[in-house]
Amino acid sequence: MKKVILKxxxxxxxxxxxxxxxINTIEINQKxxxxxxxxxxxxxxxxxxxFSIKISKIKSETNEIEIHGCNKFCHHLGYRWKKDKLxxxxxxxxxxxxxxxxGEIKINGSVDHFLGAEMTGGVxxxxxxxxxxxxxxxxxxxxxxNGGEIIIDGHAGDxxxxxxxxxxxxxxxxxxxxCCFAMIAGNVILCKSxxxxxxxxxxxxxxxxxxxxxxxxxxxxxxxxxFVEPIFFKYFKKYLKSKYSINLGNSKYKRFYVDRSVxxxxxxxxxxx
Amino acid sequence: xxxxxxxxHNTFAEAFPMKASRLIITAYxxxxxxxxxxxxxxxxxxxxxxxxxxxIESILNPADTxxxxxxxxxxxxxxxxxxxxxxxxxRAGQCIMTSPTSALYAGNISExxxxxxxxxxxxxxxxxxxxxxxxKRLWRIPVMDGEFICEEFAYQTKAIxxxxxxxxxxTIDALLEASEKAVDExxxxxxxxxxxxxxxxxxxxxVGSKYKNLIASTNFEYCPTxxxxxxxxxxxxxxxxxxxxxxxxxxxxxxSAMRAGISSILDSGYKNINGISAGNYGGKxxxxxxxxxxxxx
Numbered sequence: 001m002k003k004v005i006l007k008x009x010x011x012x013x014x015x016x017x018x019x020x021x022x023i024n025t026i027e028i029n030q031k032x033x034x035x036x037x038x039x040x041x042x043x044x045x046x047x048x049x050x051f052s053i054k055i056s057k058i059k060s061e062t063n064e065i066e067i068h069g070c071n072k073f074c075h076h077l078g079y080r081w082k083k084d085k086l087x088x089x090x091x092x093x094x095x096x097x098x099x100x101x102x103g104e105i106k107i108n109g110s111v112d113h114f115l116g117a118e119m120t121g122g123v124x125x126x127x128x129x130x131x132x133x134x135x136x137x138x139x140x141x142x143x144x145x146n147g148g149e150i151i152i153d154g155h156a157g158d159x160x161x162x163x164x165x166x167x168x169x170x171x172x173x174x175x176x177x178x179c180c181f182a183m184i185a186g187n188v189i190l191c192k193s194x195x196x197x198x199x200x201x202x203x204x205x206x207x208x209x210x211x212x213x214x215x216x217x218x219x220x221x222x223x224x225x226x227f228v229e230p231i232f233f234k235y236f237k238k239y240l241k242s243k244y245s246i247n248l249g250n251s252k253y254k255r256f257y258v259d260r261s262v263x264x265x266x267x268x269x270x271x272x273x
Numbered sequence: 274x275x276x277x278x279x280x281x282h283n284t285f286a287e288a289f290p291m292k293a294s295r296l297i298i299t300a301y302x303x304x305x306x307x308x309x310x311x312x313x314x315x316x317x318x319x320x321x322x323x324x325x326x327x328x329i330e331s332i333l334n335p336a337d338t339x340x341x342x343x344x345x346x347x348x349x350x351x352x353x354x355x356x357x358x359x360x361x362x363x364r365a366g367q368c369i370m371t372s373p374t375s376a377l378y379a380g381n382i383s384e385x386x387x388x389x390x391x392x393x394x395x396x397x398x399x400x401x402x403x404x405x406x407x408x409k410r411l412w413r414i415p416v417m418d419g420e421f422i423c424e425e426f427a428y429q430t431k432a433i434x435x436x437x438x439x440x441x442x443x444t445i446d447a448l449l450e451a452s453e454k455a456v457d458e459x460x461x462x463x464x465x466x467x468x469x470x471x472x473x474x475x476x477x478x479x480v481g482s483k484y485k486n487l488i489a490s491t492n493f494e495y496c497p498t499x500x501x502x503x504x505x506x507x508x509x510x511x512x513x514x515x516x517x518x519x520x521x522x523x524x525x526x527x528x529s530a531m532r533a534g535i536s537s538i539l540d541s542g543y544k545n546i547n548g549i550s551a552g553n554y555g556g557k558x559x560x561x562x563x564x565x566x567x568x569x570x
């Protein structure tokens with residue numbers, strides 16, 4: 001397989017890199033890659049004009065694409081990403097991994113809004129922070145993330161997992177307001193604090209609160225009760241440990257259902273001290 | 274071939290193609306995993322009347338199971354895809370879902386799916402929850418001790434049934450001892466099961482019967498009490514015969530199991546064991562022929 005290293009020659013004020021995902025389907029060579037069309041500073045251009053391209057052979061089952069020198073004005077990277085590994089060694093703009101299908105995106109920086117929105121598969125790692133609407137639906141769409149996994153080492157903004165239907169989101173930092181708004185199914189693990197209106201209009205799905213604080217839940221909830229670690233949780237813990245080296249520990253949980261105002265049976269599990 | 278006064282007959286075991294699936298049961302303790310597994314594999318000795326042949330393949334350590342609890346790996350064999358699916362679903366619902374603390378997972382992967390949680394979930398009466406973790410879809414069905422976790426599908430694979438060998442002995446105690454030793458050795462091998470009670474069968478059968486509706490009847494050539502009445506394959510000193518039937522996923526697995534079982538008898542030098550033979554139907558029943566001498570060479 002091949003490794004492609006793209007370096008942005010000069011910083012840009014705005015770039016739309018969604019067409020870079022064509023790299024999943026074309027034969028990888030200097031000519032094909034340099035001819036991929038992108039929008040830079042709102043004008044159509046080609047990759048070869050703004051990026052230096054270096055291609056080498058690697059011993060791997062998938063191609064690897066490494067991008068350096070981008071900034072928060074580089075948007076739509078990993079749009080409908082189908083296969084291969086994509087490494088970005090900088091911050092990025094909005095809609096990263098939007099409608100991603102499969103493969104892996106690793107961002108060594110922070111990203112803006114709509115990270116992994118409407119994605120259906122694959123894995124996204126973010127070393128820094130993420131903006132609003134992580135794994136949610138785009139404006140006006142009623143179905144958010146429908147598969148795949150997002151792991152954020154830093155903090156995330158509002159509307160995380162909004163209309164989420166399937167998949168897994170792990171946030172190791174804090175999250176903003178309206179987290180899991182109208183969530184349909186899936187798993188969300190929040191390692192630190194959250195702001196108001198958690199689980200509002202939530203239908204199903206599971207939210208794990210690793211910080212034992214259960215204030216500011218905007219949804220109508222059932223009475224919490226003690227919950228000895230269920231079998232599913234053991235399965236889930238083993239999966240997280242083997243795949244992401246995340247250890248959820250051996251704690252007890254309190255469990256309650258949300259949002260009962262819409263007859264929802266979404267579950268919130270709160271880790272106890 | 275004679276070794277330690279035990280004769281290895283120049284014959285072959287005849288086996289036939291089957292469909293199989295591997296299931297993994299986990300539970301709070303090894304005891305309860307085994308309870309569920311034993312219940313599931315009960316009345317699953319022969320496809321002649323049980324619908325399937327099933328057995329415990331191995332006991333799994335917590336580190337080897339999907340949820341980190343003690344577990345048991347089962348293999349289920351049947352003649353058709355439809356019957357295999359029916360047997361697995363019925364037995365999973367009645368024997369595993371009902372067993373305390375149990376959970377059920379697929380133990381193999383293939384393109385042919387068998388409904389497991391996909392059908393059992395309706396027991397949850399609307400309170401069941403689906404969870405997709407990685408590439409697996411699990412159902413969480415609320416039950417009185419918490420939740421029954423069940424993978425959405427089991428998977429069907431090609432397999433072989435009817436590998437066998439017969440042990441001919443002078444006394445029943447020597448024959449049982451030798452057979453049990455062979456079973457112990459075969460149980461160490463993966464991808465095979467011995468579906469009969471304790472891994473041993475005394476009522477070896479042949480295809481068909483003088484009675485119209487019976488698809489199988491006693492293998493009279495190896496019945497010691499019929500010596501003198503029919504053209505028996507037993508000599509005067511072979512007063513007892515027991516059979517070990519082996520189902521496996523591949524020819525290699527069955528050959529390995531037969532080799533392990535037969536070696537354990539040949540090497541041990543049992544005084545009252547006369548010989549080792551095999552059950553076949555002249556090559557008419559199945560395409561797989563396991564020649565004893567070839568296996569032991």
